[in-house]
Amino acid sequence: MHKIIFSILLCVSFNAFGKKLTLTGFIADSSSGEPIYGASIYESKNNQGTTTNSMGFFSLSLDSGNYEMAFSAAGYKTQTGNLALYKNTGIKILLTVEIISTEKIIITKNSYKGQSSDIQISKLDLPLKQIQAIPSILGESDPLKIIQNLPGVQSGGEATPGLFVRGSAADQNLVLIDDAPVYNPFHLFGIFSIVNSDALKSFDITKGGFSSEFGGRLASVITMNLKEGNKNKFTGNVSLGLATSKILLEGPLIKNKISIMVSGRSSYAHLFTKQFMPKDQFGSYHFYDLNCKISAELSSKTKLYFGSTYSGDQFNITDESTYYALYYAKVKWNNFNSSLRLNHVINKRLFWNASLLYCKYNLITDVKQINPYIATYYLQYKTNIEDLGFKNDFSYFINPQNTFKFGAIVTQKNFAPDAAVSINTEISQLNRTIQKYSAMESALYAEDEFSVTKKLKFRVGGRLNIYTYKSYTYINPEPRIALSYNLIKDWAFKASYTQTHQYLHLLSSKGVGLPTDLWIPATEKVPFKWADQFTVGLVKDLPKKNISISLEGYYKKTNHEVSFKEGVSFMQTSNINAIDPDEVSWENNITSGTSWAYGGEILLHKKSGRWQGWMGYTLSWSLSQFNELNNGKPFYNRYDRRHNFDITLIYQLTKKISVTASWIYMSGNPITVANSAFNLTNSNPSIAPSVPHYGIVFDYPGINNFRMPAYHRLDIGINYKTQGKRFTKEFEFSVYNAYNRQNPYFYYILSSGTPATGTSNTTKQISVLPILPSVNYKITF
Amino acid sequence: MSFKTFTYLAIFFGLFFSSCIKEINEDFDYQNKIVVTSYLSSNDAVFRVELIQNFRANTKHISENYEDIPYIIDAIVTIKNDFGDERQLIYDANDECYSIDSASFHLIPGLNYYLNATTPDGKKITAKMTLPPKIQPPTLSIDSSSSPYTITDSIYYPIYSMKKDLELKVNFSASGDYYFVYTTVFYSNHYTTSSTDTVVHGISESFMSYSEKPAYLNNNNTLETKTTIKTESYDPVTSFDLSVDSVLIKVIATKEDYYKFVNSLEKQSSLSNDPFAEPAMLYSNIDGGLGIFTGFTVSANTVKYKP
Structure with missing residues (x-):
């Protein structure tokens, strides 16, 4: 040791x-x-x-x-x-x-912080060193992608953005970078997150048993903190990869007092991909992200931080390969968030954190589809959401067995959701006004974490939410309780109950592959959603092996989940051609219902040593019931996957070489697809004239009626690292989807011919991420 | 660049950026089912039930041609009422449906009816419907207002048009079911068209319009609707005869099954060409199959228009 x-x-x-x-x-x-x-x-x-x-x-x-x-x-x-x-x-x-050496490392209990001593349940804290050791795709080590391999967290599917935690929708995750929220933490298709792991100081995700400090979302809290910057000397690293390159610089502006960290990352595939694509079917994509943080130690008790993250994406696609369906799409989005934080040790027991927070997210999607025989369709989606908040957190350390936390947050939220579909008229030529919505979300919270006996700990608290929209004010208390009981040596039983409210929704289309997400507030017509979650778990630490094992079960009920109604064309009224600004209201096109999620998770995690990694398994269910959807019958959610298994291993082969391997298996997720059709007939002439008398109609047996094949893939990587006097050089070779599994991204039915003469319909499967080898070279100085 | 280097680069980037599109033979859990279409009314002389087969949505050949419709002609179809009175429907090759004469089997408003069908290959469906009770003939009051004519410039020549709004107030006795109310405005000028947010159909030399939206009634069982009559002509001399002769008001009382089925059909057909529409589930009340087995009653009244 x-x-x-x-x-x-x-x-x-x-x-x-x-x-x-x-x-x-x-x-x-x-x-x-x-x-x-x-x-x-x-x-x-x-x-x-x-x-x-x-x-x-x-x-x-x-x-x-x-x-x-x-x-x-x-x-x-x-x-x-x-x-x-x-x-x-x-x-x-x-x-x-x-x-990490190749020699055996002896670990004593004193040096090991196990989960059994922590009251928090359902928390995944991956060491950043471990995250950085695992390339997720194209050589990028990405914390938000890697946690998708952990129990209870999953991706929506191949190349689908969003995190789906314990059967919940993607909008139910509170993602914070230095306390400031991020609305879309992913670059296009979710292949990369906007987080450059080199710029992070800490990262964790909590799936249940939330502290009263956090609110406003139902499913998870993901907290990330940017590096403060080296206070002693200027250092940095440069990383060159096939898909992206990035740079990080950090150092003191005033030694031991003020430091700065700046990092940037950019893709450059768009510069040369077009040359490898057909002339009538091509696309280009570019993204970048920037992080900056300035930290100032004003005194031994006071610190001031300014952190900011900016990311941008632009995607264009042109498909003129079929003369009867010309397709053009352009998607652009930006995230910007910023925080100014003051930390002050008021006295030996009282710690204060004040944060001024700002974030903004814009998304514009323009799609044009030309069918010379039918019509030209135009779609435009715009999401604009802006938050300005002020937060105060206090931690009062009464004694080692008792910590009291309290605080308040107030956030002004501005939304400008807009979507329009038009036939044969460009959106810009329509006489429309974009409606804007403002809401105020505030909360007070307090919680006490205390030990009743040496073995039994409680955390009891609550949060009082106050949401104001126009003349409507909703006041919702949220009780939170958690307990931990140390059964025998290094074994702990944990349980928690949390209630959470969410005053905003993300509306997503079920039928379109491109980003069409709209953030909308709860209004007088659209209810806010709220959830109750119960979690129980057993935790076992093996300090000598630096391993923790957790077994958890959860049950969550979400009320007032919202969705588009069946058969609506997103934000439109029934008259698709004549868009009247007074009639257009997305509020009329959505409906609310209830969803349930429950399941069990097992995780075996080794955080350090020559062998590192984890193995996790999740058995889960996620379903919903809406009066106005699926004829009122319950249906499985799109992110419902029954089994989820992952094994990730990192092995330090020699002092210079480490190897990684990760295999993931997920049951297929359900999708909505018509599986049969029939000719509509009618021989009664006296029925209502509105009943169609003929034509082909398609039968969707239900929402999410068909389960796609299972998803699985293997990623492998090898890292060679040399340490020089001035530089550390790393060369990494990795292969994503090593056995080239063609996981389906989506299906579509290709029709040719006309209804009168008969059409030929065939099903096509699109798989988007085949085997992807990559190399990455990094110099740290 | 050498050929070898180029080949390596091409393979590498090909793997890197390619996506895979392939045709699959996936039936999406398709099941061959009986599709029922039957709208029964006590006013009808013959009661009809049509049975066809569904087919895979991604089949190689889908056609709207009459001869391509896969009718089921060899099923045993029976209908039964609450009193256990059961009759078999006989296949009529001319109408391509199973039928029974109203003299042999009476439909009584307010009763439940049960449909059973079994095919030789063992497929079986059952369905139940309640025939809505009869309603009294509706009454109607009309207010009208006219607007001056306008001239619209088209590319080739001006179009002369004039509008007249009819405020129709329909009163009828409702029993909590679903209603479709149709107003048919009769007038003689064949240049005249009329609309009530909906479809325009022509009957002989007159024209009529429909108010097709289901009636959501207020406490007085009154439906207020507005019909706009519009004339359009390239000839200003003949176009402006807006004299309304009479209005036929027809109320069709239905049950929830009827309304849900029609509504889901409308959703699917109105957005079938919109690639951005949410999927529309087709409603069915057939156990073991698809389609609709439902009934309706009709009540009508013609009101002379007095300006």
Whole structure:
């Protein structure tokens, strides 16, 4: 074991003997000064401990006396030492990065932070080192893609953006970068997320048992914090890949006081892909993202942060290969979010975080389809959503067994959803006005995490949401409760109940492959949705092997889930040609219902060592029932997958070479497809004239009536790393979908001929991501 | 660039950017089923039930041709009422449907009727419907207003037009079922067209218009509807005769099954050419099959128009 014994020499205050004292401090990376989130502070005499928050801060109340302390974090060498605590004390601990060697590593319990000691259930915290070791696609290590391989989290399918957590829709995830929300964290088709893993300091996802601090979404909370920048020296890295290249620079503006981190990434495939495509069928795609963070240590107790993320995508496609269906599409979107945060240690037990938050998301989709025999269809989708918020969080560390958190947030939300479908008239020539919506979402929260006995911990809290739209105000309290009971050595039973409300919806088309997502607010006609979730779990830690095993079950009911009505053409009224601004209302085209999700998850996770990785399995169900859909019958949701299995392994072959492999299997997801047709006939002339008398009609047996084949693929990679005096060089070769599994992206029926003479209909399957080898070269300096 | 290098690059980028489109023989869990179409009314002299087969949506040949319709001609079809009175319907090759004379089997409003059909290959369907009760003839009051004529420039010559709005207030006794109300406006000028948000049909030398939307009734069982009569002509001399003679008001009482089926058909047909429309499920009340087995009653009244 790499054990560094150190002594913390403290002033002795004899008059403090026998009293409760407080040890506060920050834990940071020794080389960069970067605060470490989730680092463990453990006192072995009385088995007490705590962890650092996202700013690296901790507070631990202890009786005066001598203690053997351990400070640890995943990927860092553990520091242990003796502490003589006789007065309230503030310290700063610097941890050194652990170099994984091929020799056997001995891990003691003190250096291992297991899940059994944490009250939080359903939390997945992958060490960033582990994320960066696993290439997900085209050599990009991507945290939001990698968590799709973990139990309870899945992608919508091949090349489908969005995270689907425990059977919930993609709009139910609260994605935060430095506290500021992100509405679409993916680049086109979900192949890449907008997060450059090199720029991240921390990353985790919580699927249930949410802290009262978080609200506004029903399914998950994904928190990411950008690096603060190296406070000691200028460093950086440059990475060149086939699909993208990226650069990161960080360093002190004023040494040990103000640091900056800037990173950027851009794709460049659009520069040369057209040359490899047919003249009548081509597309181009370009994306980029930028991250920046400035951190200033105003005093030993006060820090100021400014962080910002910007991403952009543009996609064009032209298909003139079939003369009876010319197709042109253009999609463009941007994410921008920014936060200004102030952290202040008010006193030895009270920590304050104030954040001013801003985010904006725009999406424009323009589609034109020309059928010379029928019509020219135009579709335009625009989503514009903007948030401006102010948040205050307080953490009061009463004692090691009791932490009280409280705070408030207020957010002004502006929406400008717009969609129009037109036949033979360009959208821009229609006399239309885009409706704008404003709403105010506020919340107060408080929660107390305390130990009843040495084995039993509770976290009891609540959140009071206040949502205002026009003259309507909704006040919704949300109870939150969680408990943890240590059964026997390193075994813990956990349970939680949370209620959450969501005041915005994402409307997605079931029939179109291109992004047609519209963010809309809850209004007087469109209800807000709310969910109750129950979660129970068993956690077992194997400290000597650095392994944790968790088994969880969950049940979630969501009320007022919204969806488009059957047969509507998105945001249109029945008259598709004559668009009257007064008549166009998306509120009339949606309906609400109830959904349920339940299942079980098993995860075996090894976070460090020569062998690392995880193995997970999920058995789950997700279904909905709407009075106005599917004839009122329940149906499986589009993201319902019965079985989900994943195994991911990282092996340090030598000091320079590591290999990775990841295999994922998911049951097929259901889709809506017509499986039969018939000739409509009628021999009664006296029936209502509106009943069609002839024609071919298609029978959709139900919503999501057909389950696609199972999805599976294997990704492999090898990494060669050399350490020089000034540079570290990494060469990575990876293969996505190594055995070239043709996972279906979607099906469509191709018709030729006319109804009068007869048509020939054939089914086509599109698979979009075949075997994709890639290379990546990275220099760190 | 050498040929070898070019080949390697081409293979590499080909893999990298290609997507795969292939034809598959997937039937999407298709099942061969009996499709029933039957709208029964006590006013009819013959009651008819049509049986056809469905086919795979992605079959190689789909046709609207009459001779291509896969009628089922060898099924055993029976109809039964609440009292257990059961009759077999006989296949009529001329009408290509199973029928029974109303003299042999009476349809009584308010009763339940049960349909059974079995084919030689073992397919079986059952269905149930309730015949809506008869309603009293509707009454109608009319208010009208005319607007001055307008001239619209077309590419070739001006079009002269004039509008007259008819405010129709239909009163009838309702029993909580679904109603389709049709107003037919009779007038003589054959240049005249009329519309009530819907379709225009021609009958002999007169014209009529329909109000096809199902009637959602207020507490007084009153339906208020507006019919706009419009004349259009290239000849200003002959076009402006808007004299309305009479209005026929016809109320069709139906049950929920009828309304849901018609509504789902309308959704599917109106958006069938829209590639961006949500899928529309076709309603059916046939157990084991597809289609509709339902009934309706008709009540009508003609009201003379007095300006």
